[in-house]
Structure formats: structure tokens, C-alpha cells
Amino acid sequence: MIDHPYRPPPERPQRYFDTMPVxxxxxxxxxxxxxxxxxxxxxxxxxxxxxxxxxxxxxxxxxxxxxxxxxxxxxxxxxxxxxxxxxxxxxxxxxxxxxxxxxxxxxxxxxxxxxxxxxxxxxxxxxxxxxxxxxxxxxxxxxxxxxxxxxxxxxxxxxxxxxxxxxxxxxxxxxxxxxxxxxSGDEPLTGRLGVQLAREELAIESALHAALESGGLRLDFQPILGLDGRVEAVEALMRCYANGQQVDPARFIPVAEKTGLIVRLGEWSLLQGTRCAARLCRQGTPTKLAINVSRAQLLSPRFIQALHGALICADVPPALIELELTESLIMDLSETVQANLRTAREVGVGLAIDDFGTGYSCLSNLKDLPATKLKLDRAFVGVLPDDRRSFAIVKGMTRLGQELGMIVVAEGVETDTQLAALAEAGVDASQGFLHARPMTEDALLAWMKQREQK
Structure with missing residues (x-):
């Protein structure tokens, strides 16, 4: 074998691509x-x-x-x-x-x-x-x-x-x-169980359409009481009836959200809720009435139009209406949502953040949200007064809400000892079976009149 010495290649002119990064x-x-x-x-x-x-x-x-x-x-x-x-x-x-x-x-x-x-x-x-x-x-x-x-x-x-x-x-x-x-895991199931669930959802969707067309929707009402016993507000809760049977809200609300019917349901609830607030006012028991609104409603460009329409049709002062927002909405404050909420506040309507504390709240968004009320989730209330860590969390969230200028309400109150612990934590008001279960409008009026007579 002949060993050839290494000879470098001849030089060539530099071209443009030689300077490009590899x-x-x-x-x-x-x-x-x-x-x-x-x-x-x-x-x-x-x-x-x-x-x-x-x-x-x-x-x-x-x-x-x-x-x-x-x-x-x-x-x-x-x-x-x-x-x-x-x-x-x-x-x-x-x-x-x-x-x-x-x-x-x-x-x-x-x-x-x-x-x-x-x-x-x-x-x-x-x-x-x-x-x-x-x-x-x-x-x-x-x-x-x-x-x-x-x-x-x-x-x-x-x-x-x-x-x-x-x-x-x-x-x-x-x-x-x-x-x-x-x-993953929340997708529709396949196989027999998936078919069964799909059919059940179709049946619920059909029931919702029928309820919207034939008067199968109803609002029940649950009072919110201040620590001094006065009625601070009343929350409107949607009920749906099909073939004489009540459909569980935990079943029909997700179907309504998936099918887009939640916007129609929300507009119906807004109109009926404002009318109820007007009737309570005319009958001598004026109180704020809280109406739940969905993310889909707040993303709709016609939301403010629907709100104005409900207030005008009911002829009710905007200060008597509150919109309840789910805590998860705080994580998704798009420009449309923020604009709708700002306009609602400018109109004079209150904003309440519901079920606060168990989701994934972003405190910077909470700071920017023009809310007037903070409702603490029942998960913290049910373990009071024994769970001191939950008590500390309730006390801290109460202080936070009040520092931001919000009324703080505890949900799910069922016992006097829970109420006493909440008073110690400094909450402003409470809601739950201890005070009253959800009731019809007629029952609510009678309940409020009875309290006035005491």
C-alpha cells in the first residue's frame, strides 16, 4: 500500500450560503x-x-x-x-x-x-x-x-x-x-356505555328544547342572609321539568353547555329573574336577586343587549340585580368577557364570583375583575368548626375579598356551629339549608313576609 500525504483542497471563492448558519x-x-x-x-x-x-x-x-x-x-x-x-x-x-x-x-x-x-x-x-x-x-x-x-x-x-x-x-x-x-378521560366513551350516555344526552337535549317551548323551566330561590339576620340577597336557581319529572341540574347544565343551549337558557333566566326582582320590589320586599350567567353568554356579542332588554322589560333598578360568575371564568377573561363585565358594572348591575376557593383562580385576574361579591365554596364550610386549617383559609379569603371591596358570602351553611365559626372568621353573609332551602317565588314572598313580622 502506498501512503499518500494529505493535500488540502484548492481554495474557492466564498459564496453566500457559506455564511448562512447550519x-x-x-x-x-x-x-x-x-x-x-x-x-x-x-x-x-x-x-x-x-x-x-x-x-x-x-x-x-x-x-x-x-x-x-x-x-x-x-x-x-x-x-x-x-x-x-x-x-x-x-x-x-x-x-x-x-x-x-x-x-x-x-x-x-x-x-x-x-x-x-x-x-x-x-x-x-x-x-x-x-x-x-x-x-x-x-x-x-x-x-x-x-x-x-x-x-x-x-x-x-x-x-x-x-x-x-x-x-x-x-x-x-x-x-x-x-x-x-x-x-384525557373526559372525552366521550366508546362502546355500549358510550352509546348509552350519548342517547341520554340526546334525551336531555330534547327535554331542554321542549322545556323552552312549553314552559318546563322554572326558577327557585334561596336567600342569602347577613350575620345580623337581614336578607342580603336571593339567588335564582334554574329548574327543568320534562314529562312531569325534574331533570337534575348536574345533568342538564353540561348538556346545555355542549349543545349551545346554555345561551338561550341564560337569557330566559335573566329575563325571569329580573321580573321576579321587580315583583318583590312592588310587593314591599325589595332585595338584590342573583342570576347565574355562563361563559358562553359572556362571550356572546348580544349579552349586553339581552341584559339591557331584561332590565327594561322588568322595569327594575339595576342595583337590585347581581350576575353570578363561576370561579373558572376568572381564568378565561377574554377581551369580550371583560368588556361585557365592565359594561354590566357601568349599568349598575353587581357581579358575584361563585364557588370561590376550590378552582384555579388567578389572583391577578381577580384583582382586575370588577366584582362586588365573593362566595366561598361549601367545601370549606362543611368541615367547620373542627378543621382549623379550613378555618384559616376561610379567614384569609374573607380578608382578601373585603380588602378588594367585596361582600364575602359563605355557601352551604347547615349548622349553628358552622355559622358561629364563619362569624368568627369575619364573613359578611351566609347561604344554606340552615336558613332556607330553595323555594318557589310564592314561597319566598311568604317566607320574607313572615320574617318581617317577627
Whole structure:
């Protein structure tokens, strides 16, 4: 064998592409996230680590809604710009140890170690809010949204199964209309049980339509009492009857939300509630009346129109009406929701945050919400006075609410000892079976007249 000495290649002129950075074969060039192949590899490694350490691994699958319209409107360069901006927003929200990957043109997968079910849901809700913020492309302001599926690794599960569960949850979120999240396990069941549940939901939907058309809806009322015994307000509770039987609100409310009927139900409740408040006022027992409103109502551009219409038709002072908002709504204060709430307050209507303390409240959003009342969840009240940790939480939340200028109400009060503990904690008012069960309007009027005579 002849040993040839090394000779360097002849020099050549430098060309433009010689100065370009070499693309990382593992990264998506638009977002800087892992590409699909590298993301699958990262999932395999993190799932193996989770299975060994028994530390949970959260998988969040994000799909941008209606992204095809963006590409058709602005071209692929505009679409790439939107994807890059949304990727920045995702990074800004997920400030944890996390592997980001872009698995498709408008899909991202986040692998978050050491995160449980509740924390993953909270994080996904924050992503929904952040992604929905308007962004400007060229001269047009667009409002993106996302469908998100969340799955937590089950020990022993393989990475493909975990990713498939998150993907199925995302697909279900998109099927429900997008701009929402679905936790793995909350998707519709397959097989005989799934068919049974689907038929039950169809039957409930049919009952709701019939109730709206034939007068099968009714409001019951439960008083809220101040510590001095006065009636601070009355909450209106929707009831639905079909074929002479009452349908449990825990069954018909989720179906109404899924089918979009919740907006019609909410508008009916708003109109009937304001009319009841007007009648109570005319009969000499004026009191604030609290009416539950849903996120779907507050996202509707006609919400303020419906509110104005109800107040005018009932001819009731706005100060006698309160809108009760679920605590989870605080995590999703879109511009439309905030504008509707601000306008409601400007009209003179009160705002109450319901079931506070057991969800995933964002205190910065609570600070910005123009609420007038804070209702503490019954979960803290039922263990009083024995559970001193719950007492400390109630006392702390009461102080917080009052410092923010809100009346604090404890829900689910059933015993005198619970009421005494709540008085010690400083709450302003209470609601529960100790005072009165939900009742019809006629029964409420009689109850209030009877209290006046004492």
C-alpha cells in the first residue's frame, strides 16, 4: 500500500450560503421548538424516566383553530409569522422545565415533567387565555384560539399511547367548537356505555328544547342572609321539568353547555329573574336577586343587549340585580368577557364570583375583575368548626375579598356551629339549608313576609 500525504483542497471563492448558519436537524426553524421526530424521541425518554421515578409527566397537545384561514388570507409567510408569535406566547406561559415540539403545521406538544392533573389543567387554561390575545398581521388584527388536549402519564404507559390520549382529547376539544381544553378521560366513551350516555344526552337535549317551548323551566330561590339576620340577597336557581319529572341540574347544565343551549337558557333566566326582582320590589320586599350567567353568554356579542332588554322589560333598578360568575371564568377573561363585565358594572348591575376557593383562580385576574361579591365554596364550610386549617383559609379569603371591596358570602351553611365559626372568621353573609332551602317565588314572598313580622 502506498501512503499518500494529505493535500488540502484548492481554495474557492466564498459564496453566500457559506455564511448562512447550519440548520439544526432537531429543531423546527420557525419556532425553535423540537421538530416532530425529535419530539417523539424526547417523549420516549421522558416517559421512560417517569415510569422509573413514578413522577407524573404532563402532555399538552395544542392545535390552533382555523389556521387554514390564516394561510389562505396571508399566505404561508403570514402563517409562519402567526405560528412564531404563538410559539413565543406558549414559551411565556410555560415557565417550567418543559420540552416543546411542533408536530404539525399548526400543532404543538408540550411535555412537562412533575405536573399533576390539576396543575396541568390550570396551565392549559392559562395557555388558552394567552393564545387568544389579539395579534396584528399586516394591517389586520386577528384573534387566534386553540383546542387543547391534556393527558397525564400513567405509570407503565408507552409514549405513543400517552401522545394518542392527548391527541384524542385535543380532537374532542375541537369537535366541541374549539377555544377550549379537554382532559384525557373526559372525552366521550366508546362502546355500549358510550352509546348509552350519548342517547341520554340526546334525551336531555330534547327535554331542554321542549322545556323552552312549553314552559318546563322554572326558577327557585334561596336567600342569602347577613350575620345580623337581614336578607342580603336571593339567588335564582334554574329548574327543568320534562314529562312531569325534574331533570337534575348536574345533568342538564353540561348538556346545555355542549349543545349551545346554555345561551338561550341564560337569557330566559335573566329575563325571569329580573321580573321576579321587580315583583318583590312592588310587593314591599325589595332585595338584590342573583342570576347565574355562563361563559358562553359572556362571550356572546348580544349579552349586553339581552341584559339591557331584561332590565327594561322588568322595569327594575339595576342595583337590585347581581350576575353570578363561576370561579373558572376568572381564568378565561377574554377581551369580550371583560368588556361585557365592565359594561354590566357601568349599568349598575353587581357581579358575584361563585364557588370561590376550590378552582384555579388567578389572583391577578381577580384583582382586575370588577366584582362586588365573593362566595366561598361549601367545601370549606362543611368541615367547620373542627378543621382549623379550613378555618384559616376561610379567614384569609374573607380578608382578601373585603380588602378588594367585596361582600364575602359563605355557601352551604347547615349548622349553628358552622355559622358561629364563619362569624368568627369575619364573613359578611351566609347561604344554606340552615336558613332556607330553595323555594318557589310564592314561597319566598311568604317566607320574607313572615320574617318581617317577627
Amino acid at each position: 440548520a439544526d436537524p432537531l429543531l423546527d426553524p420557525i419556532t425553535g421548538f423540537l421538530n416532530r421526530k425529535a419530539g417523539l424521541r424526547a417523549a420516549a425518554i421522558l416517559v421512560a424516566e417517569s415510569n422509573t421515578s413514578h413522577i407524573p409527566l404532563g402532555t399538552i397537545w395544542v392545535d390552533i383553530d382555523r389556521f387554514r384561514q390564516v394561510n389562505e388570507s396571508f399566505g404561508h409567510r403570514g402563517g409562519d409569522r402567526v405560528i412564531a408569535l404563538i410559539a413565543e406566547r406558549i414559551r411565556a406561559v410555560v415557565r417550567l422545565q418543559c420540552e416543546y415540539s411542533r408536530t404539525g403545521s399548526d400543532e404543538f406538544v408540550l411535555l412537562v415533567p412533575a405536573i399533576d392533573h390539576a396543575e396541568a389543567e390550570q396551565l392549559a387554561r392559562r395557555l388558552l387565555v394567552e393564545i387568544e390575545r389579539p395579534l396584528r398581521i399586516d394591517t389586520i388584527l386577528i384573534r387566534p384560539s386553540a383546542s387543547i388536549g391534556v393527558a397525564i402519564n400513567q405509570i407503565g404507559e408507552n409514549p405513543i399511547a400517552l401522545l394518542e390520549r392527548a391527541d384524542r382529547a385535543m380532537v374532542e376539544a375541537k369537535r366541541q367548537g374549539g377555544n377550549r381544553l379537554v382532559m
